[in-house]
Amino acid sequence: MTLKRYHEKRNLGETEEPKSGDKSLGELHFVIQKHAASHLHYDLRLECRGVLLSWAVPKGPSLNPSEKRLAIHVEDHPLDYQYFEGTIPKGHYGAGTVEIWDKGTYTTPDATEPKEIEKYIKLGLKKGHFSVVFHGERLKGEFSFIKLKETENEWLLIKKEDAYATSEEVIPVKKKS
């Protein structure tokens, strides 16, 4: 059971964090949560085969292709975590506030069909590299995930040069037209 580590780390009767979540039909979702824990970081989560694959990104994602952002692969989270905002109480794992920073769907450069995407991502996790295309409000376009060799869980998250790449520091929410 892939959520075992998630449950081991938490006392879910005592925080409002989700326990599970039903698999959505159709497109695959992603979320980025700004998490003001002991160290502020951004949690990037990709829906894949009924769970959220999760990375903690200390500096958050960047739309600048020359910025390589460290992303630490952490335990899978339940699907309902993509909707979670709130405060994890003091004394609990990850204590602090969680707010949704961006959300949307994702695909890959070569696949738009969920089953194909999931297969590609699972293979990419083993190989140590894969690319996704975010369709979010802040994050758009292609990003590469590249695992650092000789580490257990450290990856780099890098924006690919495309129409959404920019060297601007702040990533605003683009108004929908």
Ligand code: MN
């Ligand atoms: Mn976190």
